[in-house]
Amino acid sequence: MRILIVDDEAVQRELLGGFLKKQGCSVIEAASGQEAIERFLQQPVDLVLLDHKMPDLMGDEVLTRIKEINPLTRVIMITAFGAVETAVRVMQLGADDFMEKPIDLETLLTKIRSIEDALFINEDVAQVEESIDANNLPVRMIATSTAMQQVLSLALRAAPSPWTVLIHGETGTGKDLIARLIHQLSPRNDKPFIPLNCAAVPEGLFESELFGHEKGAFTGAANRRRGVFEQANQGTLFLDEVGELPLAVQAKLLRALQEKTITRVGGEQQLPVDVRIVAATNRDLKAMSAEGNFREDLYFRLNVITIDIPPLRQRKEDIPALIEFLLAKYQSDARFDDQALHQLTKYHFPGNIRELEHILQRTVTLSRSPQIGLRDLPPEIRDYHGPESENGDLNQKLAEIERQMLMDALEKNDGVQTRAAQSLGISERVLRYKMEKLGINRNLT
Numbered sequence: 001m002r003i004l005i006v007d008d009e010a011v012q013r014e015l016l017g018g019f020l021k022k023q024g025c026s027v028i029e030a031a032s033g034q035e036a037i038e039r040f041l042q043q044p045v046d047l048v049l050l051d052h053k054m055p056d057l058m059g060d061e062v063l064t065r066i067k068e069i070n071p072l073t074r075v076i077m078i079t080a081f082g083a084v085e086t087a088v089r090v091m092q093l094g095a096d097d098f099m100e101k102p103i104d105l106e107t108l109l110t111k112i113r114s115i116e117d118a119l120f121i122n123e124d125v126a127q128v129e130e131s132i133d134a135n136n137l138p139v140r141m142i143a144t145s146t147a148m149q150q151v152l153s154l155a156l157r158a159a160p161s162p163w164t165v166l167i168h169g170e171t172g173t174g175k176d177l178i179a180r181l182i183h184q185l186s187p188r189n190d191k192p193f194i195p196l197n198c199a200a201v202p203e204g205l206f207e208s209e210l211f212g213h214e215k216g217a218f219t220g221a222a223n224r225r226r227g228v229f230e231q232a233n234q235g236t237l238f239l240d241e242v243g244e245l246p247l248a249v250q251a252k253l254l255r256a257l258q259e260k261t262i263t264r265v266g267g268e269q270q271l272p273v274d275v276r277i278v279a280a281t282n283r284d285l286k287a288m289s290a291e292g293n294f295r296e297d298l299y300f301r302l303n304v305i306t307i308d309i310p311p312l313r314q315r316k317e318d319i320p321a322l323i324e325f326l327l328a329k330y331q332s333d334a335r336f337d338d339q340a341l342h343q344l345t346k347y348h349f350p351g352n353i354r355e356l357e358h359i360l361q362r363t364v365t366l367s368r369s370p371q372i373g374l375r376d377l378p379p380e381i382r383d384y385h386g387p388e389s390e391n392g393d394l395n396q397k398l399a400e401i402e403r404q405m406l407m408d409a410l411e412k413n414d415g416v417q418t419r420a421a422q423s424l425g426i427s428e429r430v431l432r433y434k435m436e437k438l439g440i441n442r443n444l445t
């Protein structure tokens with residue numbers, strides 16, 4: 001269990017930290033509210049022990065912020081002895097528990113053990129769900145690979161919760177499908193699922209698309225119109241391609257999400273709305289927010305639970321089942337012979353499953369017999385020889401691998417170079433040199 005101890009008194013931190021380390025916990029310390037938030041953003045934390053009384057940010061604010069960033073993190077607030085009102089208030093603010101000073105270590109341990117049990121159950125559930133039967137889902141889809149089983153397991157756990165889910169994946173990987181699945185498995189499944197493709201809305205019309213408008217609000221607004229927030233009331237609003245939202249609109253969206261109310265364009269009244277947000281993007285929102293192209297606060301708001309759908313080339317085990325599934329969908333009796341199947345699994349599918357779907361449609365339509373062989377495949381696949389032959393140069397190949405490893409290490413460590421270097425077994429200086437050489441942008445991750 002990873003525990004963040006937040007206290008401005010070093011003695012208190014040492015006492016708690018020393019005790020918890022002996023119990024086998026991994027401990028991170030912060031001496032101020034500000035530092036607590038920084039630490040919290042840097043690495044995953046299961047539990048925060050939060051001193052309520054601190055000079056800079058008060059404990060209350062840290063609590064709110066942590067719960068905003070990740071509502072699943074447990075927080076035990078440490079309050080002054082006998083401060084009943086404080087205890088009541090921190091519970092109202094979303095603390096999971098509170099303890100009075102001086103802290104009784106045995107009681108603390110009992111509380112930690114019970115949180116650990118809960119976490120363990122969650123992991124257990126995840127393991128049971130490793131063998132999710134995709135046939136019994138309300139949305140039909142293939143998930144043969146372990147990677148997709150994990151995606152499903154996460155979606156199944158996220159679905160019943162009220163939290164915002166951010167789905168990330170390349171084009172055609174099934175983001176839309178997962179968004180619908182989450183809605184179908186949520187308690188809101190008898191209420192509307194309203195998708196909004198943020199890439200398709202002209203900038204000037206966003207506000208009206210989202211919040212609606214009153215009659216006569218602007219030229220062309222002949223009638224009152226409900227926006228997607230109102231349409232999705234009590235249901236799910238799917239913000240597709242959310243990375244394409246203009247910054248000005250992001251601010252308005254954030255306000256609506258925070259206040260749970262909207263105002264129609266040209267209207268006065270604040271209307272309460274109750275929507276669950278699922279967002280999807282093929283962009284790296286974290287990098288975008290580092291570059292100032294996406295609001296960081298909105299990113300945190302959307303990113304409560306992230307589902308990363310891997311590209312098809314990283315889960316080739318799915319390809320045979322997908323082919324069967326898609327052929328059945330078109331009621332085709334075509335069969336791919338081994339050679340054709342093999343060549344298909346070699347291909348890198350930049351357009352992922354949608355591309356596979358198009359390839360099948362084309363091949364099946366044009367082929368003269370239901371038995372499909374290598375020569376029936378479209379030329380770009382028939383002639384594909386894999387990435388190897390495109391750059392046979394060993395040095396180039398090694399540089400590519402090195403680059404990938406560096407990027408992975410940086411991403412896993414949230415861009416913290418010290419830790420990335422450590423995980424790669426090289427010094428930070430060497431890491432920086434290599435990043436420079438390989439053209440890896442520091443702000444990228």
Ligand SMILES: Nc1ncnc2c1ncn2[C@@H]1O[C@H](COP(=O)(O)OP(=O)(O)OP(=O)(O)O)[C@@H](O)[C@H]1O
Nearest residue numbers: 141142143170171172173174175176177282353354
């Ligand atoms: N696991 C799967 N099993 C079966 N069909 C799938 C699966 N994943 C995706 N598909 C199909 O592939 C096509 C593309 O999927 P989808 O539209 O969900 O992708 P997307 O990630 O939203 O793409 P884009 O980024 O272009 O919007 C759809 O026809 C979908 O039904």
Ligand SMILES: [Mg+2]
Nearest residue numbers: 175176240280
């Ligand atoms: Mg889509």
